[in-house]
Amino acid sequence: MDDFDRFVNDLQREIDERTHALYSDKVLAEVRNPRNMSRMDAPDAYASVRGPCGDTMEMYLRLDGERIIEATFTTDGCGPTVASGSKLTTMVRGMSLAEADALTPDDLLAALDGLPAEHVHCAVLAVDTLHQALANQHP
Ligand code: FES
Numbered sequence: 269m270d271d272f273d274r275f276v277n278d279l280q281r282e283i284d285e286r287t288h289a290l291y292s293d294k295v296l297a298e299v300r301n302p303r304n305m306s307r308m309d310a311p312d313a314y315a316s317v318r319g320p321c322g323d324t325m326e327m328y329l330r331l332d333g334e335r336i337i338e339a340t341f342t343t344d345g346c347g348p349t350v351a352s353g354s355k356l357t358t359m360v361r362g363m364s365l366a367e368a369d370a371l372t373p374d375d376l377l378a379a380l381d382g383l384p385a386e387h388v389h390c391a392v393l394a395v396d397t398l399h400q401a402l403a404n405q406h407p
Contacts, residue, residue, distance in 0.1 A: 293381070294355070294379070295380050295383065298350065298355050299347045299351050302350050303358055304340045304341060304357035304358065305340070305342060306340050308329075308340045311329055312405060313404055314326070314329070315327055315398075315401035317396050319392070319396075321346075321393075323346065323390075324344055324345070325341060325342070325343040325345060326343070327394075327398055328401070329360075329402070329405075331365070334366075335364055336360050336364075336365070338361065339358075339360050340357060346387065348390040349393060349394065351390075352376060352390050352391045352393070356394045356398060359375075359379060371395060372395065373388070373392045373395045
């Protein structure tokens, strides 16, 4: 291994250590392998919300009566937003509309084992988008 390779390896290790110090294992797992990150054809409910940072999340819901049977999302936001959308769309699957509407950013943050303070708004964006979608059902 030459000096340059060693330098790159050391740098990568340092980045990995810092990333692990900032983010929980659950957040990192969602970012590395996001679930439900796609558009949905003909959703029963949909919303697009722009957060205070300027990033946008879209959420799509498939309903069976009063129950969510499928939820997907897209975002142009940061990794914590991807983790938030992935975790939230997984959580709401099978919930009643009332249960999903009662979810709070704190519920999502607890499910992710937290986010750094400067990224709490990313979880808020995901929950806001869910609530907007629930308010925006197509009859
Ligand atoms: Fe914009 Fe996370 S959603 S920084």
